Amino acid sequence: xxxxxxxxxxxxxxxxxxxxxxxxxxxxxxxxxxxxxxxxxxxxxxxxxxxxxxxxxxxxxxxxxxxxxxxxxxxxxxxxxxxxxxxxxxxxxxxxxxxxxxxxxxxxxxxxxxxxxxxxxxxxxxxxxxxxxxxxxxxxxxxxxxx
Numbered sequence: 001x002x003x004x005x006x007x008x009x010x011x012x013x014x015x016x017x018x019x020x021x022x023x024x025x026x027x028x029x030x031x032x033x034x035x036x037x038x039x040x041x042x043x044x045x046x047x048x049x050x051x052x053x054x055x056x057x058x059x060x061x062x063x064x065x066x067x068x069x070x071x072x073x074x075x076x077x078x079x080x081x082x083x084x085x086x087x088x089x090x091x092x093x094x095x096x097x098x099x100x101x102x103x104x105x106x107x108x109x110x111x112x113x114x115x116x117x118x119x120x121x122x123x124x125x126x127x128x129x130x131x132x133x134x135x136x137x138x139x140x141x142x143x144x145x146x147x
Contacts, residue, residue: 002053004050004061010041019041030101037086039093085135107136
């Protein structure tokens with residue numbers, strides 16, 4: 001099993017309707033290709049954790065990297081893992097723009113990272129601790145089921 005974390009900037013014209021459409025297609029593709037993960041969106045920045053077969057995840061990342069809805073696509077980390085973190089979700093998703101007391105900690109971590117990656121509050125998106133925290137916080141919400 002393999003995981004990859006990347007960040008990118010969304011196209012300025014990429015709004016909620018386009019994100020919803022992208023999520024629907026991504027979830028379908030991921031289900032067909034046994035890829036799971038989590039997508040976070042904050043101030044036009046996407047942070048995504050992908051997991052699955054290494055070749056399939058890398059092929060998907062190549063598609064994402066070539067997608068003009070993103071720019072400044074950068075891999076934060078990748079590694080082999082023993083088991084999936086998001087095994088029951090084709091693609092969990094959270095838009096961290098609204099006020100949400102339940103996700104304030106995650107929002108603080110993401111905003112810290114997007115503002116100053118080098119001096120970000122720990123854990124940051126390149127850390128498995130970050131994605132474990134994200135999973136625990138999202139499990140208490142219905143956000144991963146947005147359709």
